[in-house]
Amino acid sequence: MNKFHIRIGLIALGVVIGIWNFYILGIEWIAYQETKRSYSQTRALIQFSQSIGDFVHESQKERGLSAAYLGSNGDIEFKSRLKKQRLLSDKKFLALLQRVRTLSRYSLPATFHQSIQMSIEKQKQLGDIRERVFNLEISASEEIDFYTELNANFLGLLPLSAKLAPTREIALRLYDNTLLVECTEKAAIERGTLANIFAAKRFEPGMYEKVISVHAIHQSCKQSFIDKASNNERNLYNSYFSHTLFQDSHRIYEQVLSGDFSMGATKWFNHMTVNIDQLKTLHERFDQLLEEDLSRLEKKTLLKHEIFLVGSFGYGFFMLLGAIYLVQQMFAMINTLRISSVVFDSNEGVLVADINGKIMRVNPAFEKISGYSESEVLGLTPALLKSGLNDSQFYKDMWDSLINKGFWNGEIYNRRKNGEIYPEYLSISAVRDEYRNITHYVGIFSDITAKKENEERINRLAFYDPLTQLPNRRLLFERLEHALVKNERNKTYSMVAFIDLDNFKIVNDTKGHLVGDDLLKEAGNRLLEAIRAEDTVARLGGDEFVILIEDLGPSREQAFKIASDIGSKISLSLQKPFEIHEELFFVTGSIGIAILDNYTQTVNEILAQADTAMYSAKESGKHTFRFFDSALQQKMLKKLECEKTLFNALEENQFQLFYQFQYNHQNEISGAEALIRWFHPERGIVSPTEFIPIVEENGFITEIGKWIIAEACRTLHEWSHDPIRKKWTLSINISPKQFLDESFTSVLLDNVNRYALPPSLLRLEVTESLLINDIEKIQDIMYHLKSHGFTFSLDDFGTGYSSLSYLNSFPFDELKIDQSFIRNMENDPHASALVRAIITMAEVLGLEIVAEGVELAEQHTILQSIGGIHYQGYLFSKPVSKNEMQSVHSHESSDV
Structure with missing residues (x-):
């Protein structure tokens, strides 16, 4: 070969190297740009995940405050805090929507955008739930379930974001952050559930079991995070919460289960919020570390691309020199490299089969899961693992997918060597050569028995009552x-x-x-x-x-x-x-x-x-x-409408106290009984017999009772400036729920102290239905109030559970004979004799006696003949308003 041919060869070689070099440069430039775009997308997804965390954090507070507001039957403090919290939740949701718009510039899977839209549609239902909460038209359990489902929808987007991470390391970090946010959500569910119970001071139906379930799930989630998180996350987690993490919360949980609600909803809510805010701070720290690692990884990756671009010219020449050698070695090693590309050290079972489906290699995880050693399965087909639970059509669809698409994945039931059938998740991929011909099949599978059991357990929790x-x-x-x-x-x-x-x-x-x-x-x-x-x-x-x-x-x-x-x-x-x-x-x-x-x-x-x-x-x-039938429905609708308007009646001053005077045996006014009247702006006067049972049932009687006590003390204060009236007693009716309310004693003492009243002038009327409750507790309350000077009257005596033991066991000052006995006195000798017996018994016990419902002169005459009795009824005075009181004089009785 002459020098010309040598030069021609060198020129040809240079041209080939130049073309090849530009080809590699083009590919590398595309990879460089794709890498930048991938990290930019990941950074946007992290910011999107942070916005989800911010919104869910505020939504969690709104759920807890809503639960406390419902439990307290509309407490003003919780109402005020709830209004402010809703503004914060809406602000974070608007910020989240802005992040959603930012994601639109990236090529993300359609399923991801669909999941986002479903979550936004769920949030649109929030307005109706908020209105029902303010109107107290929703149960705490239903409200908590709604917010939990709303948060779950948004939190479900976090794992989807992790799947789009550029590297496995970043994906795992995102999954760890997701698990921490899930733990925060479980803690917030517990905060809301117990806030409702503390506010209600009792367990509503189903709430006792729900507290146990919520606490168990929260503890399980916390332990799951500690077990699954990386060392860095676990150490940082422990540095934040070592020794004190939720220990007080667990102690309070134990107290609640034992019926101790003394801590109160506000203190509990604030206590748990401090812990949850710490979890939020920790999550933000995780995100900060993640972004720092992402930036370092991005710089490192891009630097590799840049170095490669700069050095590719020189590399191309040396690559060409070694091309012949590499081509010779490539065909010998290509099959081995293709098989070895599967990570055999995985915890998942791995099986490699040839084109005929005969097993060539398995990994240790395969042996552990199936029970077969590698030597036992080499040369056989995976059919030896068949359980018989999957039909022929199942396997036909599997092979159609492998041949046409090159892959298949799904759940399948297989049989271990010992005969045990178990579920597994299997992914099969076809390995092709450079001519796109299938040469091998690689199957990767995992035993999902525990996953199936958890799904069944979750299904039972979701669809079945845990108690029955x-x-x-x-x-x-x-x-x-x-x-x-x-x-x-x-x-x-x-x-x-x-x-x-x-x-x-x-x-x-x-x-x-x-x-x-x-x-x-x-x-x-x-x-x-x-x-x-x-x-x-x-x-x-x-x-x-x-x-x-x-x-x-x-x-x-x-x-x-x-x-x-x-x-x-x-x-x-x-x-x-x-x-x-x-x-x-x-x-x-x-x-x-x-x-x-x-x-x-x-x-x-x-x-x-x-x-x-x-x-x-x-x-x-x-x-x-x-x-x-429809009549029943109309009756219930009328009751619900009445209940709805009752909550506004107190704020709008629609209630008034009327006063029915009581007269002594000398026909002089000795006191009065305060009777509540409701002046509805549309219906006019609503009978107490209609609305009192309703407020007794829904617990609003305690609020009305506080108003009655304050109004009665105000009336006694006005009477104190009159030389005659200042000696009158004023009786008020106390319901069992009001009597057993924790604030009852303090409300009484605060009001009499405010107006500097002798407590003996405020007579507390209770019915016999109160006395069948916790007798020791009632005795303690009555004797405590008695020590402060309050007096007690037993109302409607003889119509309920009356017994001499009640009169002897409780510090009553007065006994009121029910009007049903008085009404028949003039015609029924037995009724008259019974009244005389009651009066004689009361006198022996040193009790004052008031005969209720005296409407006829004949009744008054009979009672006068007995003597020592006070009277109350329409014969003397109908119930009158405070303005009408002036027309009632103590000498009215002279006309009787």
């Missing part, structure tokens, strides 16, 4: 929806029975929650025995059960007949005494039945109808069942 293991409200709603569709399709009828256990509260309060819980379990079992296997018995909470029975036939008359028979059977199933802990308890059931005969009905309407019918059964004497 019966379907809960959510599962009941699903089955009701299905029943409505089925009714429409088959033109048939179904029924819903709403069951409330009679006298359960007495058993639960007197015998404790353990006895109450066992009684509820036994009641659930009896209801299951009373129906068919395909029917549904659900527990809504407390002592409320619902039964759904489908396929009652196409005839309305037939459906009502069958429903009536079932109602009788359910009632009889609860009639037999319950034997709990070797003690008998008589707890029957009030049952309301609604027939699903209108295919336009909603689930809520059906349950409301059954609930209304149940209350009708209660009013009919309990231990019976009633069907729903």
Whole structure:
């Protein structure tokens, strides 16, 4: 070869090297730009995750304050804090939306954007929930569940963000941060749940079990973070919370379970907020460290690209010199390199098979999971692992996917060597050569037995009552929806029975929650025995059960007949005494039945109808069942409307005190009884018999009672400036709930001290229903108030649970004979004799006596003949307002 040919060869070689070098430069430049774009996207996702954390943090506070507000029945302090917190939540949500708009510039998966949109749609429901919270139209359990679901939707975006990380290291760090945020959410759920209980100072139905579940999940999440987090995150976590992390919170949790609510909702909320804020600070620190690591990694990666770009020219020449050698070695090693690219040291099982499906290699994790050693499976096919639970179509679809797409993944059931069947998650990839021909198959799998068990456990928590293991409200709603569709399709009828256990509260309060819980379990079992296997018995909470029975036939008359028979059977199933802990308890059931005969009905309407019918059964004497009708619904709607307007009545000064005077045996005014009147702006005067039972039921009676005490003391203060009236006593009626309220004693003392009144002028009237509660506690309260000078009157004597032991055990000063005895005195000698006996007994015990309901002169004459009695009734004075009081004179009695 001459020099010309040598030069030509060198030129050709230079051209080839130049072309190859520019080709490599182009590829490397594209990779360089893609790397920058990838890290920019990751940084945007981290900022997006931080915005989610900020919004969820404020949403958690709003949930807790809402729960406390509901538990306190509208406490002003929580109302004020809740308003401010909602502004903060909305501010963080707007910032989150701005981050969402920033993400639109990146090519993210459509499923990711869909998940974001679903979360935003859930947030749009927040306005309605907020309004229901302020109007006290929602239960704390329902409110907490909504916020928890809302937060879960947004927190579910964090793992999706982690999947898009550029490196496995960054992804794992993001997953650790996600787990910490989940722990923060569990702590916040516990904060809200206990804030509601502290505010309510009692366990509402279902809340006792919910506290246990929430606390357990919180502790489990915290331990899971400690177990799964990297060393750096774990050390930083421990440096923040060593020795003190939630120890006080756990102690308070134990106190709450024992019924100690002394800490109060505000103190509890602030205490937990400090801990949760520390978790938030820790999460922000994690994010800061993550961003710093991301920046370092980005610089390091980009520097590699830059070095490669600068040195690629020189590298190209040396690469060409070694090309011949590399090509010779490449074909010999390519299959080995392709197989070895799979990480055999993984904790997941790995199996490599040839084109015919025969096993070539397995890793130690395969041997551990399957029980087969490598020597036992080499040359065999994976068919030896078949469990028989997956049909032939399953495997056909698997191979179609492998051949056409090159991969398959999903869940499959396989069999271990010892015969045990287990679920696994399997991913199979086809390995191709440079000509795109399949040469091997690589399968990677993991045993998901624990995952399946956790899913089943979570499913039971989500759809079943943890105490009775019966379907809960959510599962009941699903089955009701299905029943409505089925009714429409088959033109048939179904029924819903709403069951409330009679006298359960007495058993639960007197015998404790353990006895109450066992009684509820036994009641659930009896209801299951009373129906068919395909029917549904659900527990809504407390002592409320619902039964759904489908396929009652196409005839309305037939459906009502069958429903009536079932109602009788359910009632009889609860009639037999319950034997709990070797003690008998008589707890029957009030049952309301609604027939699903209108295919336009909603689930809520059906349950409301059954609930209304149940209350009708209660009013009919309990231990019976009633069907729903429209009149019952109107009655309940009227009650709800009254209850709704009652909350505004106190703030809008719609209540007034009227006064009915009491006269001594000389026909002189000796005092008066304060009687509340409600002046509704639209309905006019609303009878106390209509609204007092409602406020007694919903607990608002304590607030009204505080107003009555203040108004009565103000009246006594005005009387103190009159030489005659300043000696009058003023009686006020005290309900059992008000009497047992923790603030009752302090409210009384604060008001009499404020007006410098002798406490003896304020007479506290209680009914006999109070005395069947905690007798020792009531005695302690009464004797304590007695020591301060207050006096007590036993109202409506003889109509309830009266006994001489009550009169002897409690420090009463006065006994009021119920008007039902006075009303028949002039015509019934037995009534007259009974009144004389009561008066004689009271005189022996040193009690003052007031005869109520004196309306006729004949009644007054008979009572005068007995002597030493005070009188109250329309014969002397009707109840009058403060302005009308001037027209009533002490000598009125001269006209009697």
